[in-house]
Amino acid sequence: MSAMLDHVVAQVLTLQVRLLACRERLAADVDSEALHDLRTTTRRLRSLLRPLRGLPAVDQLEDAARALGALTTPLRDREVLAAELRERGQQDAAERRLRGRAQTFATVAASPELTRMLAIIDAFPAFLRAADREGLVKGLQKRVDKRLGKQWHKLQQGLLDPAHDRHRLRLLIKRVRYGDEAYPQLDHADDKLQRLLKRAQGDLGDWHDRLQWLAQVPLDVALLPCQAAWQAELEAAERQADLTLKRLHKAVSRR
Numbered sequence: 001m002s003a004m005l006d007h008v009v010a011q012v013l014t015l016q017v018r019l020l021a022c023r024e025r026l027a028a029d030v031d032s033e034a035l036h037d038l039r040t041t042t043r044r045l046r047s048l049l050r051p052l053r054g055l056p057a058v059d060q061l062e063d064a065a066r067a068l069g070a071l072t073t074p075l076r077d078r079e080v081l082a083a084e085l086r087e088r089g090q091q092d093a094a095e096r097r098l099r100g101r102a103q104t105f106a107t108v109a110a111s112p113e114l115t116r117m118l119a120i121i122d123a124f125p126a127f128l129r130a131a132d133r134e135g136l137v138k139g140l141q142k143r144v145d146k147r148l149g150k151q152w153h154k155l156q157q158g159l160l161d162p163a164h165d166r167h168r169l170r171l172l173i174k175r176v177r178y179g180d181e182a183y184p185q186l187d188h189a190d191d192k193l194q195r196l197l198k199r200a201q202g203d204l205g206d207w208h209d210r211l212q213w214l215a216q217v218p219l220d221v222a223l224l225p226c227q228a229a230w231q232a233e234l235e236a237a238e239r240q241a242d243l244t245l246k247r248l249h250k251a252v253s254r255r
Helices: 003-028 034-052 058-087 091-098 101-109 112-133 140-160 164-183 191-219 221-254
Strands: none
Touching: 003 034, 003 058, 003 101, 003 112, 034 058, 034 112, 034 140, 034 164, 058 091, 058 101, 058 112, 058 191, 058 221, 091 164, 091 221, 140 164, 140 221, 164 191, 164 221, 191 221
């Protein structure tokens, strides 16, 4: 196998071990970070797979990972909001969102979405090796490098847009950041640029959280005491994100 294919297989096996550990942690409800770690590991898997589209089983594994993300996103959003409410002294509202957590975690651990993803990932290295024997992965490093380059180009174009969509930029930043982490040997971003990407993602994440929380206020009167603070934090997060995005634009243009 090529060095790039060796790298992909090694990464898949590493992520598989982490996913299995997350499943056991969820089933036993041993810690509060299990769901977050499951989502982070699944995101890293999707970043590894995205440049491999067209190879056997990649689409199926991507679909399975996407389905698991759709299942767990509202659950994680609820956890994050509960933590925020606890910080603001809204204990009853926080506990209401965490009620039944053990059963929720167990449901995710036994879910068809996670079961399917783990089944596909278990066979995935064999599919890659078979594809290699059939000559389907020739020039893999060049293919991956080109596709990551396209992601960087999309980000650069998005940053150039004066009426940029923060939601879209947040997604593009996550894609280039995690894509670079999945394939560090291609050296698309140095340490300084990686730190700036992380900062931009965090700033946009702060903005996105407040936007989501404010949207829930009309649906839950228990959130009303937090509304004014969230609105002020949203506006501050917008300003901070825009400053960071300007810095990121300059850095991406120089890469």
